[in-house]
Amino acid sequence: MEDTLKIVVLVKHVPDAQFDRHLTGAGHTTDRDESILSELDEYALEAALQLIEARGGSKAGNQVIALSMGPAAAVNAVKKSLQIGATEGVHLSDEALAGSDAAATSLALAATVQHLAASGQVDLVLTGMASTDGETSLVPAQLAERLGLPQVTFASSLEVAGGRLTARRDGDASSETVEAALPAVVSVTDQINEPRYPNFKGIIAAKRKSITTLSLADIGVDPSQVGRAGSWTSVESAAERPARTAGTIITDQGDAGIKLVEFLAAQKLL
Numbered sequence: 001m002e003d004t005l006k007i008v009v010l011v012k013h014v015p016d017a018q019f020d021r022h023l024t025g026a027g028h029t030t031d032r033d034e035s036i037l038s039e040l041d042e043y044a045l046e047a048a049l050q051l052i053e054a055r056g057g058s059k060a061g062n063q064v065i066a067l068s069m070g071p072a073a074a075v076n077a078v079k080k081s082l083q084i085g086a087t088e089g090v091h092l093s094d095e096a097l098a099g100s101d102a103a104a105t106s107l108a109l110a111a112t113v114q115h116l117a118a119s120g121q122v123d124l125v126l127t128g129m130a131s132t133d134g135e136t137s138l139v140p141a142q143l144a145e146r147l148g149l150p151q152v153t154f155a156s157s158l159e160v161a162g163g164r165l166t167a168r169r170d171g172d173a174s175s176e177t178v179e180a181a182l183p184a185v186v187s188v189t190d191q192i193n194e195p196r197y198p199n200f201k202g203i204i205a206a207k208r209k210s211i212t213t214l215s216l217a218d219i220g221v222d223p224s225q226v227g228r229a230g231s232w233t234s235v236e237s238a239a240e241r242p243a244r245t246a247g248t249i250i251t252d253q254g255d256a257g258i259k260l261v262e263f264l265a266a267q268k269l270l
Contacts, residue, residue, distance in 0.1 A: 004061040005160065007048040007124045008113055011066050011081050012038045013074035014133040035073060037080040040128030042195035044188050047158055048126050049085045049196075058087045065090055065116060069097060069108060075211060082206035083198035089211040090116065096216055096223035101231035102134070106142035108226050111219040113147060124165070125185045129154055140187040150180035153187045 013035045045066065052062035066081030068074045069092040078089035092112050100108065113122055125147075130137040137153075144151030155167035156175070165184055169176050170191065198206075216223055224230060250259045264270045 003163070004055060004063075005052055005123045006063045006065070006120055007051065007126060008065045008067050008116060008122050009041070009045050009048050009081070009086065010109065010125065010127045010139070011041045011045065011068045011077045012128075012131050012133075013068060013070050013077040014038045014131060035076070037077040038128060038132050040130060040132055040190060041077075042084070042128075043190050043192055044126040044128050045081055045084055045086060046193045046195040047188050048124070050193065051124075051158070051160055063087050067092070067109070067112060067116075069093070069100075069105060069112070071098070075213075078211055079206065080198070082209045082211070083203045084196060085202060086209075088209055091211060091213045092215075092219070093213055094216045094223070094226075096227045099228035099231065099234075100226050101233045102136050102138040102142060103232040104226040104230045106139050106146055107230070108216070108219070108221055109139070110143055110146035111221045112214060113143075115214065115219045121183060123182045124160070125149075125183075127185070127187045129187050129189045137187070140185055144185035147183075147185065150184040151186070152178055152180055152184065155186050155188045156191045158186060158188065158192065 014037075016036045045064070048064045052058065052064055055062050058064075064086045065088050066078050066086040067090045068077045068081075070077075071093060074093065075089075075091045078086075078091050082089050090112065092108060097104075097108060113125055116122055125143065127140045127143075131139075140153055141151055152165070152167045152169070154169055156170045157168040159166045160182070163182050164179055165182060165186065166177060166179050167186060169178060170189070216226065228234060248263060250256050250263070261270065
């Protein structure tokens with residue numbers, strides 16, 4: 001049997017795309033009252049579950065640890081991950097983290113991964129291709145740099161064997177296959193798989209799984225290194241998006257086609 005795997009999957013609590021997004025507070029941070037597990041992170045979670053299931057799952061000693069950083073409500077992203085199939089959860093929560101940009105976030109997450117590795121090597125860190133709120137795609141690369149690990153970004157397929165990973169990266173005109181030694185950091189696209197939904201059995205099982213809450217003190221990070229104080233970027237000002245103006249209504253009186261063509265021509269769309 002292949003060696004067991006210990007995989008950390010980064011999962012984020014993000015505003016539900018069904019609702020309008022709003023900024024709040026002096027730091028112009030995103031209002032997260034209506035938030036859910038980031039859809040793009042579900043692909044990373046599914047990839048991790050498929051890897052350990054091919055090795056006998058958690059009963060054979062494999063682990064999928066769902067890690068989320070954020071305020072108290074962010075634990076809901078971890079709970080959803082446990083319902084889907086993650087074996088355990090970790091919630092990094094500290095008031096000093098508020099306002100962290102990608103650089104500060106990657107620093108805190110790297111320290112958390114190192115903390116988790118103290119009880120046994122972390123073989124893989126998997127992430128989605130981006131968060132659906134910030135959409136920077138910066139954290140995976142920064143995390144790999146801080147951990148000193150190989151990184152593969154935007155993987156459309158992923159295999160692990162013999163202490164190495166093989167991934168396919170799809171471009172507009174071609175695809176490439178890359179290899180890297182474990183441990184490594186990998187971000188996956190939304191083409192890699194079809195994420196599963198929590199079923200009744202998974203929801204019940206999740207109630208028996210552990211969630212560990214960590215603070216900055218637990219992972220050895222000074223508060224000055226994160227939050228607004230430790231961020232490389234900050235939002236200086238923000239304003240509500242202007243309301244959309246009313247469109248042009250064409251009433252068909254037998255000449256609607258002509259009026260439509262004239263309108264498109266005036267907008268230089270023809």
